Amino acid sequence: AQTVTQSQPEMSVQEAETVTLSCTYDTSESDYYLFWYKQPPSRQMILVIRQEAYKQQNATENRFSVNFQKAAKSFSLKISDSQLGDAAMYFCAYRTALSGTYKYIFGTGTRLKVLA
Amino acid sequence: AAGVIQSPRHLIKEKRETATLKCYPIPRHDTVYWYQQGPGQDPQFLISFYEKMQSDKGSIPDRFSAQQFSDYHSELNMSSLELGDSALYFCASSRTGVNEQYFGPGTRLTVT
Numbered sequence: 631a632q633t634v635t636q637s638q639p640e641m642s643v644q645e646a647e648t649v650t651l652s653c654t655y656d657t658s659e660s661d662y663y664l665f666w667y668k669q670p671p672s673r674q675m676i677l678v679i680r681q682e683a684y685k686q687q688n689a690t691e692n693r694f695s696v697n698f699q700k701a702a703k704s705f706s707l708k709i710s711d712s713q714l715g716d717a718a719m720y721f722c723a724y725r726t727a728l729s730g731t732y733k734y735i736f737g738t739g740t741r742l743k744v745l746a
Numbered sequence: 747a748a749g750v751i752q753s754p755r756h757l758i759k760e761k762r763e764t765a766t767l768k769c770y771p772i773p774r775h776d777t778v779y780w781y782q783q784g785p786g787q788d789p790q791f792l793i794s795f796y797e798k799m800q801s802d803k804g805s806i807p808d809r810f811s812a813q814q815f816s817d818y819h820s821e822l823n824m825s826s827l828e829l830g831d832s833a834l835y836f837c838a839s840s841r842t843g844v845n846e847q848y849f850g851p852g853t854r855l856t857v858t
Contacts, residue, residue, distance in 0.1 A: 663845045673834055675789070675849035682845070721788055725845065731802040732840065733779060734847060736788035 632657045634724050636737035643712045644745050650697075651707045651740045653722030661727035664698070664705045665734070670718040678720070681705065683727070709742075717744045748772050750850035752837050758856045759827050767822040767853045771839030777801065778820040779847060780812060781836040789836055795820055827857045 633656045643649035655664070666678040681689045681698050689696050693713075697706045709716055722737040751770040759765050771778050777796045781789035791804035795814035806812075809827075814820045824831060834854050838847035 665846060667849075672851075673783075673854075674851050675836060675838075677846055677848070680846050731794075732777065732847075733791040733794060733802055733804060734781075734789070734838075735791070738788050 632659070632662075632724050632726070632735050634722055634735050634737040636720075636722055636740050638740045639738070640741045640743065642743045642745055643709070643716075645712055645714060647712055648708060648710045649712055649742065651709075651720050651722075651742065653705045653707070653737055655703050655705065655722075655724050655737075657703070657724065657726075659726055659728065663725045663727060664696075665723040665725070666694070666696070666707045667721045667723060667736075668716075668718045669721060669739070670715075675721075679707065712744050714744050714746060717742055750837055750839050750848055752835075752850035752853050754853060755851065756854050756856075758858065760858055761827060761829065763827050763857075765824045765827060765855060767824070767835055767837075767855070769820045769822070769837030769839075769850060771818055771820070771837075772841075772848055775839035775841045775848075776818070777840045777842070778814055778818070779838040779840070780806075780820070780822050781838065783834040783836060783852075785833070792822070824855075829857050831855060832857045 664681045668676045723734040779794040780792040783789040792806040794802045798814045812822045834852045838849045840847045
C-alpha cells in the first residue's frame with residue numbers, strides 16, 4: 631500500500647522569504663501523480679500544484695515550485711516570496727495512475743505560518 | 747467557473763440519528779469522491795463513483811452508504827450516528843482525462 635509522509639508538522643517563514651515543505655512517499659508503482667493542496671482557515675481544499683511521475687521536469691506555478699526526486703521518492707514544495715495569504719495547512723497527496731481507483735492518499739499536513 | 751457544491755454546509759445531529767449529505771459535481775465531471783477529515787487530521791477516502799457506479803471503497807463504516815444519481819449528484823447517507831462521526835466531509839469531483847480532483851467547501855457534521 632502507498633503511504634505519504636510529511637515530517638514537518640509546522641513551519642514558519644518570514645514574509646517575502648522562501649520556504650520548502652517536505653513530502654516523501656512510498657510506492658511500488660512507476661506511474662502516479664503527486665499533488666500539493668492548500669487548506670486555509672476556511673477549510674477549503676485548494677489545488678496548488680501537480681506533478682506527473684513520468685515527467686522529469688519539475689512543475690512550477692507562479693511562486694510555487696516542486697523538487698521531484700523520483701528515485702528518492704521525495705516531492706517537496708517551494709514557496710518563493712511568501713505572502714501572508716500563504717498561511718495555511720498544506721497537504722501532499724498521492725494518486726495512482728492505474729485504472730480503477732483514483733483516490734488520493736494524503737500526508738498528515740504541514741501548517742505554514744507566515745510572519746509579517 | 748462552476749465549483750463543487752455541497753449541502754448543507756453545517757449539520758448538527760444527535761447520537762443515533764441519521765444524516766444525508768449532498769454533493770453536486772462540476773458540470774461534465776463523471777467521478778465523485780467522498781472524504782472524511784477529522785479534527786486535526788488529513789482527509790481520509792471513503793468512497794467514489796464513476797458514471798453512477800461505485801468505483802472504489804475506502805474506510806467507510808457499514809453505517810454509511812452512498813450513491814450517485816442520473817444527474818451525477820451524489821448523496822452520503824449516515825445512520826446511527828456516533829460522536830466519532832463528527833468531522834468535515836468533503837466531496838470532490840474529476841473528469842476522465844484530468845488527473846486532479848476539485849474539492850467542494852465541505853459539510854461540517856457535529857454529532858452531540
